Amino acid sequence: MKILLLSSAYNSLTQLAHVWLKASHFEVAVATATTAETMRQAVTQFQPDLILCPMLAQVIPRDIWENHTCIIIHPGIAGDRGPNSLDWAILNEEKEWGVIAVQAEEHVDSGPLWASYQFPMREGSKSSLYRDEVAQAAMQSMMVAVHRFETGLFVPAPLDYSRPEVRGRYRPALKPAQRQIDWQNDRVADIIKKIRSADGQPGLLDDIGGEPFYLHGAHEEGTLIGVPGEIIAKRHGAICRAAVDGAVWISHLRPKGRVADGFIKLPATDILGSLLDNVPEVPVALHYSTPTKTYRDIWYTERNDVGYVNFRFYNGAMGTGHCQRLIEAVDYAKSRPTKVIVLSGGRDFFSNGIHLNLIEAATNPAEESWRNINAMDDLVLSILTATDHYVIAALYGSAGAGGVMLPLAADRVFAREGIVLNPHYKGMGGLYGSEYWTYSLPKRVGEELALQLTEQCLPNSVEYAKSIGMIDDIIIQDGCCPSNFTGFQEQIVRVAEKLAHAKEFNALLEQKKQTREADEKVKPLEQFRMEEMEEMNQNFWGEDPAYHIARSAFVRKLPRPGNLQCSATLKLVCGNAQCEEAVQSSKNRCAFSPVALPRRRAAANR
Known part of the structure; x- marks a missing residue:
């Protein structure tokens, strides 16, 4: 069956839908469509059996939904309609919310219901709920709807507000005044x-x-x-x-x-x-256990021979300062008389690598890019050289680019089911990437597959990542509930403590040391870093401005020149005239307009 994912952006939910459908062996195409005409072009080119819309802000044209079954994945309960459903649910302190798979018709979100899935609400931001509970519920609803459509027998239920289980209603777009702070x-x-x-x-x-x-x-x-x-x-x-x-x-x-x-x-x-200037900086010690609620993005805890380096960075972005402070935390953990160190990322993301917004805002983006990637490399190096401890990376949230390579520096990588890993950089204007990926990734998956993963700008499910050895195991969840994150952390604690107290622990640690020493003799880590940074030097200061154009477009939410968002291996069916050229390009990107940029940095100034 041919399924077209029609979405306003290739966001986290669309990526998740993509990997779930691929895993079920459907023929899937993805189209980022922001106008009626681009939607029509995508449908004409792909000729789908079914159209799914995980995140579509635009109205589907009548001539499409009248001729094709179009199912909208809507973050609301049955009967809920409107553009700010999750916003209203948070403001109204709903105890339970959900996701519905509703067929597109003339009135938005009012078509027949193909599937629904509910979950308990928790205290959290709209984006956090969207990436966790909503994403899980959306996949459940989507797959039920797909299988029901596939049978050819299922007749979706029309929206009927007289039914007691239909609790939703139309909610208009929220106005700023309705949530203004006094x-x-x-x-x-x-x-x-x-x-x-x-x-x-x-x-x-x-x-x-x-x-x-x-x-x-x-x-x-x-x-x-x-x-x-x-x-x-x-x-x-x-x-x-x-x-x-x-x-x-x-x-x-x-x-x-x-x-x-x-x-x-x-x-x-x-x-x-x-x-x-006159506002005091109020620090909290890394290892201090705060008795009351407060804000901290890095902290350290310790129990039963295991040290936990916890970090929670907004949107998973790690600027130079974030990396430097995280290095201090890792080095502190390495200095402690423990056996195992756990790198525990956030609920929303583990990491997404360098901080593109801070780089874009810098006086000299090329220089800040250089500082940021070197700080990331220093962090990864600190983990790779932690030979007196066994290191576990625990991924509850998704990860991308350098944020995937970061946990690969650990000895074992555990990830939650239902997240997406994007182990590539090339979509950002052909960025080569660093974080010692040319050492860590091939070591896990082999040279050929490492090249494929980094050249093809595609999301990967954790199931696929485990099958190729990129991660070690998957933490299976107990359904969609507020305690998911807590349950994940508790499982990681049990795994880490079991490892720390295992009879074979000393042998494992000795083997780790010997492997690191042997690898260093074959090719020093410094050589891997130097080669990667030579490539990054070209990205930042070379004649091709692709990275700077792509970064600026990404941060400013602008269309990328030459439909830069297209990946040669991702069937976006955008109709871009430069797609054939992109397929042939080792950079895996489309054409750019030349702009003046700083000259390449001299090697002596690094």
Whole structure:
């Protein structure tokens, strides 16, 4: 059966749908379509049996849904309609929410129901719920709908608001005024709820120092207090703003204005700059166990011969400073009298590699790219050389680019079922990548497959990753529930402690040391890094500006020149005239317009 995934962007949910359908051996095409005409072109070119829409912000033209079965994956319960379903669910403090697979008809989200799946709500941002509970429920609903369609017998149920199980209703688009913060009267819980309902798009519009900003990344503060509305502290890029009954940490801001014009999301302190000169930095020690809620993006815990390096970076992006602080945490863990170190990433993402937004905002993006990738390399090197400990990488959230290569430096890699791994860089304007991937990836999957994974800009399921040896095992979940993350962490604790106390542990550690020494004699790690950085040097300062163009387009959410988003091996059926050229290109990208960039950096200045 031929299935066309029609989506506004090749986002995390679309990627997840892609790998799930491929695993079920369907013939799948993906089209990123933002206009009625591009939708028609995709349908005409692929001639699908079924059209699925995991994330489509545009209305499907009548001539498509009248002639093809089109199933929309909508993040709401039966009967729910409107563009801000999850936003409303958070604001209304719904105890249970869900995902429905609804057939496209004239009125949006009001067609017959093919499948539905519900889950308990938890306290979290819209984007966090979307990447976890919503994604799991969406895949369940999607696959049920696909199999029902495949039988040819199933008749979807029409929407009937008289039925008691149809609890949803039409909810209009939220207006900024409906979730505006009143810092003089709103309680902390309400402020956080409002910010989380708008995170990550569009963000919650607020006023700081007389200027409009969108707020992102809200965290409760349980100790600090101050005059409501005032910024009373800062910590690792975040600001703490007082409320009537406590305070709220806000990790990221975006100035009001078009993202395309450079008004991009950045750590709050980077945006506010000198306005925070008189605001105290309030650090928290890496190993300190805080008695109350607060904001921290890196911390260390320890129990039963296992040290846990915990990190939670917004959207998985790791800037130079993030990497440097994480190196300090890893080095601290290495200094402790433990046996096993666990690298525990966040709920939303494990890591997505270098911080493209910070690079784009830098005075010299090429220089900041260089600093950032070197900091990532230093972090990976610290893990690779941890020969006195056995290292486990625990991936609850998805990972991409250098964020996939980072855990491969560990001795064992465990990943949650239902996440996506993107072990490639080339989609970012032919970026070569580093993080010692030319050592770690072939060591796990072999030279040929390593080249294939990095050249083909395709997402990979954890099932496929395990089958080829890229990861060691999959942590199976107990269904869609709020305790998923906790359950995952508890399982990792049991695995780590069992390993630390195993009879063969000393033999494992000795084997690790011997393997590292043998590998170093064959080819030193420094040689791998030098070769990778020679390629990156070309990306940053070479004559081809592809990386800079692609990065800027990605950060500013602009269409990439020459439909740069196309991957030669990903059937996007976009009709781009340069696709044939892309297929033949080892860079796996389309054509670019030349622009003036800084000259290549001299080797002596590295």
